[in-house]
Amino acid sequence: DGGITQSPKYLFRKEGQNVTLSCEQNLNHDAMYWYRQDPGQGLRLIYYSQIVNDFQKGDIAEGYSVSREKKESFPLTVTSAQKNPTAFYLCASSKGGGRANEKLFFGSGTQLSVL
Amino acid sequence: SQQGEEDPQALSIQEGENATMNCSYKTSINNLQWYRQNSGRGLVHLILIRSNEREKHSGRLRVTLDTSKKSSSLLITASRAADTASYFCARRSGNTPLVFGKGTRLSVIA
Numbered sequence: 001d002g003g004i005t006q007s008p009k010y011l012f013r014k015e016g017q018n019v020t021l022s023c024e025q026n027l028n029h030d031a032m033y034w035y036r037q038d039p040g041q042g043l044r045l046i047y048y049s050q051i052v053n054d055f056q057k058g059d060i061a062e063g064y065s066v067s068r069e070k071k072e073s074f075p076l077t078v079t080s081a082q083k084n085p086t087a088f089y090l091c092a093s094s095k096g097g098g099r100a101n102e103k104l105f106f107g108s109g110t111q112l113s114v115l
Numbered sequence: 116s117q118q119g120e121e122d123p124q125a126l127s128i129q130e131g132e133n134a135t136m137n138c139s140y141k142t143s144i145n146n147l148q149w150y151r152q153n154s155g156r157g158l159v160h161l162i163l164i165r166s167n168e169r170e171k172h173s174g175r176l177r178v179t180l181d182t183s184k185k186s187s188s189l190l191i192t193a194s195r196a197a198d199t200a201s202y203f204c205a206r207r208s209g210n211t212p213l214v215f216g217k218g219t220r221l222s223v224i225a
Contacts (some may be wrong), residue, residue, distance in 0.1 A: 104205075
């Protein structure tokens, strides 16, 4: 089945610890995105990548880092600098290439909580 | 970037009734999209309407767009209990990533 796989589904972080959320897609999409969702809220963009080896900050990039070494993978690291990391994290992908009328495909999310 | 506003924040209806959700935004757009999210899951794309379109249908879904008022509405006809979910509008301007609203939580009571 083609799609986006996020892992783990649940993740716990201790104070001062960095944690990495995995996102893999086999849709052959160029663009990938990370969104954060707080309870009862909409999605806020953390980082996005339109092509391998390139990525841009979104609206709330502070305390997060990403890499895009492979087309299929876009891992997100939540660093110790992110003081309020508890949230639902969603990864998405799209065909990219500057297409304006394209839709996003989402993974099933990772719930991150602080111990 | 500024999120759009969805209205209402929550909506509870009986099965068989129609559900209408509204979305307003502030900047010019290329298109506006609606997504659905079941609790604890990822979002699923429902429908896209381009800035030069006024109305679009997909099954029991009807979307309208009024660019002069910078608003859109999503109508779900003959709702079912399985339609219970959160619904988000998202808009694209230029080549920037989609900007999502805060969503409407729809509860359909059997």
